[in-house]
Amino acid sequence: MPRPIIPVAALLLVFTAFGCSASESANGSFTATKSCEAYSSFAKQSNPGAQKIVPGTEYEVREINKVDYDWLRVEVPGAQPSLRWVRKECGTPELSDKPTKAQRQREIAAAAAAGSACNIANKQDSYLLAITWQPGFCEHVKYNGKKPECDAMNGGKLEAKNLNLHGLWPNKKECGTNYGSCQGEQFSLKQETIDKVAPWMPNFFYERTFGAYEWNKHGKCQSLSPDDYFVKAVSAVRVVNDSEVGKIVLGSVGKSFRVNDFFERVKASYGAQVADSITLICTQRKYLQEIRVSLPLEFSTDGELKQMVGGAVPARARAVGCGDEVYVEGAGRD
Known part of the structure; x- marks a missing residue:
């Protein structure tokens, strides 16, 4: 019995329909x-x-x-x-970037149903690099006097010369945002590491409290030592800082940039894959607070941003809490 001939146009319609269904x-x-x-x-x-x-x-x-x-x-x-x-x-x-209570309960239930534990180290399938624009955080987010670097910055004693590290977070798809707090090596850093990290994570100029928190919640879930983990994390921030992303932010201090223009410039420089891996996070729907970059499980900080992002899974949204324009706050209270 002869097989029916399916027109090429029909096949294209089927493939197009499936290609457009992703969310x-x-x-x-x-x-x-x-x-x-x-x-x-x-x-x-x-x-x-x-x-x-x-x-x-x-x-x-x-x-x-x-x-x-x-x-x-x-x-x-x-x-x-x-x-x-x-x-x-x-x-x-x-x-x-944070799930609602109902969504968190569903994520935990799904992880339990799949038999996947969300606090077992070295089970990650990707990373998220969280980068802070320190003046935006220090001036517009309540930190209740627990951030000496913010006191110094708001008092004019600490400059904002570059993007800063918030954290490098191992992720596991089945766990949603609940992968963390694994068992692992205790937090301890060599002075050499502290000196390298401090310009990129200014809390290290004054104390190691925030670094210890990030290590205990996220760092223990991967295999690098505390020293190697933080050095790699700040190296990743340096790649972003030296890229078109850093140029846009640092070139906009004291003024605003349009969200659409930001992503168009990144796309023009590195392609859609890199642009789609980035999320801008704002406070009060105006002030830049963070930039988050999706990274693959295996990533290198030796090249440019395009090489570091590689084949990372796209970010969930390109902007969270932002309006059409984003203001880049300068260091020191106005």
């Missing part, structure tokens, strides 16, 4: 500002039960359709199915 997990809330259709599939415009979101109601965000998203998938209580796609323009999204 990104997301955390946060979406507050409706107008009544809009809540679709089970926005591509097919299907809406079982003719559901609509209600203005003034806050919904839990579960997914976005892409990094530069225009659709969000939210929980609509009472709808069947309850997960529905709504247009971004129908409300105000507040995406976060």
